[in-house]
Amino acid sequence: MILTLTLAARRDLTPEICEFTFIAPDGELPLFTAGAHLTVQTPAGAWRSYSISNDDRETDGYVIAVKREDGGRGGSLSMHRDLHVGDAIVARAPKNAFELAPDAPSLLIAGGIGITPMLAMLRRFVARNVPVHLIYLTRSAELTAYRDLLTAPTFAPFVTLHHDEGDRGRIFDFWPYFATPDDRHIYYCGPAPMMTAIYLRTIHWPRSQIHSESFAGVDSTDGTASPFRLHRAATGEVFDIPTDKSVLDVLRDRGIAFASSCESGTCGTCKMRLVAGAPLHRDLVLSDAERLDQFMPCVSRAAGEELTLEF
Structure with missing residues (x-):
């Protein structure tokens, strides 16, 4: 809509x-x-x-x-x-590709601009009296969005603010929060180093309790990509997709114009219909239902050797 x-x-x-x-x-x-x-x-x-x-x-x-x-x-x-x-x-x-588990005790972790989804989540949990704790990491108080709101009486009891002032010796220690898995759900969003640190420190948790969202988007050619053949459903044309190019890159090289915008799997502009083959979805925008018959050519690839799309 x-x-x-x-x-x-x-x-x-x-x-x-x-x-x-x-x-x-x-x-x-x-x-x-x-x-x-x-x-x-x-x-x-x-x-x-x-x-x-x-x-x-x-x-x-x-x-x-x-x-x-x-x-x-x-x-x-x-x-x-x-x-x-x-x-x-x-x-x-x-x-919403970052849905909350219904009324489950939760730990929210935000870094920088990653506070935006967490603020909506915090509001919901507090309004419904669900146990919640927000850890918000920024470089300094000046760079802390919504600091006045989060230190006000409504939210302050549920919030930990941490400023590292750019000093690596002051990086927040997450381990005490993750050492022993329990019934909490963990939601996190922020810069890549923080995302990686949290992922590595929650490997021993049930994956169903760990949720994340990245604003950085995804790279189709990140060193793990495999080549595959792309079939065009309408014409039968075949395109070889190498490891160092996305589907979108190859189509452009062949003179096929296609609308796109973010090209990091976050906006949905270049969505195509999936006809056949096993896709390797890498986007951050499609719902589980949409992934059954939709495909994001800017970042996603084939899980096997071939894929058929309608475009």
């Missing part, structure tokens, strides 16, 4: 992070659940996905926070520079 939203408010949370509040012109918005993301078309034209951070009981708006990436491809920069209160923006209805 395509939505037209209006920017009702914006405010700077840190020198790099800006919060945007969107409403619908007619006041009606599709519901969302904690952990959901909103995919918007930025003023630069690129589609980008951002976690919704407000309370999922609210029906009159979506709140997202965007970190300005000066070395990126322009999506976040255009949100910061070119989006003003009163402007209209096009978005896709919220989707």
Whole structure:
């Protein structure tokens, strides 16, 4: 579903992070659940996905926070520079690939801009009196988005803030929280080093209790890719997909134009229909149901030697 939203408010949370509040012109918005993301078309034209951070009981708006990436491809920069209160923006209805286990005791871990999905989750748990603890890691107090909110009486008892000030000797020690598996579910989102550290320290936990979301997206050619043959359902054409190129790269090389945006498996723009073959899904956007017959050519590959897609 395509939505037209209006920017009702914006405010700077840190020198790099800006919060945007969107409403619908007619006041009606599709519901969302904690952990959901909103995919918007930025003023630069690129589609980008951002976690919704407000309370999922609210029906009159979506709140997202965007970190300005000066070395990126322009999506976040255009949100910061070119989006003003009163402007209209096009978005896709919220989707959730980071769902919460129903009312299970939980540990939430956020690093930097990874606080956005965790804030919606924290709101939900606190409102429902579910045991929860949020650990929020940032470099400094100045770079801590929502610090005032998280240190207020409503949330402070459930929150641990940690600032390392860029000193590797002050990196947070997760092990005491993970040493002995229990009934908690663990949710984490943040920069790659933090994500890797948590993954390695929770290997001995039941995988059904460990949940993560990465804002960095995925690389189709990450050193583990295998070559395969791609069949085009409509024409029978065959394309060889090497280890160092994505399906999207090969199609472009052959002069086949195809809409894309993030090219990291997070926005859903380049989605194709899966006809035959065993896919190796690497995206962060398709639901389990969609993975039965959909495929993201920017990052996903074949689990075997062949794959047939409709495009």
